[in-house]
Amino acid sequence: DTGVSQNPRHKITKRGQNVTFRCDPISEHNRLYWYRQTLGQGPEFLTYFQNEAQLEKSRLLSDRFSAERPKGSFSTLEIQRTEQGDSAMYLCASSLSTGGYTEAFFGQGTRLTVV
Amino acid sequence: QQPVQSPQAVILREGEDAVINCSSSKALYSVHWYRQKHGEAPVFLMILLKGGEQKGHDKISASFNEKKQQSSLYLTASQLSYSGTYFCGTSLWDSGSRLTFGEGTQLTVNP
Numbered sequence: 001d002t003g004v005s006q007n008p009r010h011k012i013t014k015r016g017q018n019v020t021f022r023c024d025p026i027s028e029h030n031r032l033y034w035y036r037q038t039l040g041q042g043p044e045f046l047t048y049f050q051n052e053a054q055l056e057k058s059r060l061l062s063d064r065f066s067a068e069r070p071k072g073s074f075s076t077l078e079i080q081r082t083e084q085g086d087s088a089m090y091l092c093a094s095s096l097s098t099g100g101y102t103e104a105f106f107g108q109g110t111r112l113t114v115v
Numbered sequence: 116q117q118p119v120q121s122p123q124a125v126i127l128r129e130g131e132d133a134v135i136n137c138s139s140s141k142a143l144y145s146v147h148w149y150r151q152k153h154g155e156a157p158v159f160l161m162i163l164l165k166g167g168e169q170k171g172h173d174k175i176s177a178s179f180n181e182k183k184q185q186s187s188l189y190l191t192a193s194q195l196s197y198s199g200t201y202f203c204g205t206s207l208w209d210s211g212s213r214l215t216f217g218e219g220t221q222l223t224v225n226p
Contacts, residue, residue: 004156033213042117042202042216043157056213091156104147104214106156 002026004107006092012113013082020078021110025094032075033104034067035091036060043091049075082114116141118205120217127193127224135188135220137203146179146186147204147214157202198224
């Protein structure tokens with residue numbers, strides 16, 4: 001399967017714990033996006049990489065959130081000191097572009113539940 | 116600013132047509148349409164760039180009215196597989212970065 005892969009699919013954690021999610025984009029894609037989706041809402045943009053460079057971060061991304069894409073391939077999203085409000089589906093998407101827009105393909109997401 | 120989608124929900128019988136609208140108060144560069152089924156990833160349908168072009172494949176097409184800053188998604192002769200939540204994502208410039216998604220339109224197609 002050459003689609004966007006996210007791990008784990010589900011994560012239950014206690015409030016205050018740190019969690020890390022991984023996203024493996026489609027192999028040749030140079031752009032990688034993280035979004036968060038809560039029930040009944042559309043995805044909310046969190047951050048975006050072009051190759052290994054993090055080019056944009058949403059104001060939603062507090063200091064507790066950090067994302068990396070060390071070699072321009074897979075990416076990780078870490079949430080420190082989780083809060084109940086962090087419970088959501090975290091979606092990763094990737095696209096191939098040399099400029100402007102092309103279609104972005106989403107992974108199946110990681111569902112985070114903070115108890 | 117989040118685009119506004121209408122209607123919020125629509126129920127069809129198989130074979131009927133539907134139109135879903137996506138409006139913005141700001142000048143848009145592009146509109147992206149996705150369909151998401153429960154528990155699954157959003158699936159890309161199409162991109163429309165400013166210029167008022169219309170796109171389509173199979174029985175799903177879309178238009179982008181630059182004057183109104185509105186995009187419409189047209190589903191004709193709907194099939195059971197069209198059921199899901201449709202989201203439009205918009206961008207204000209051509210940087211290829213963030214999309215701002217609407218709240219979605221839930222489409223149910225019944226036999």
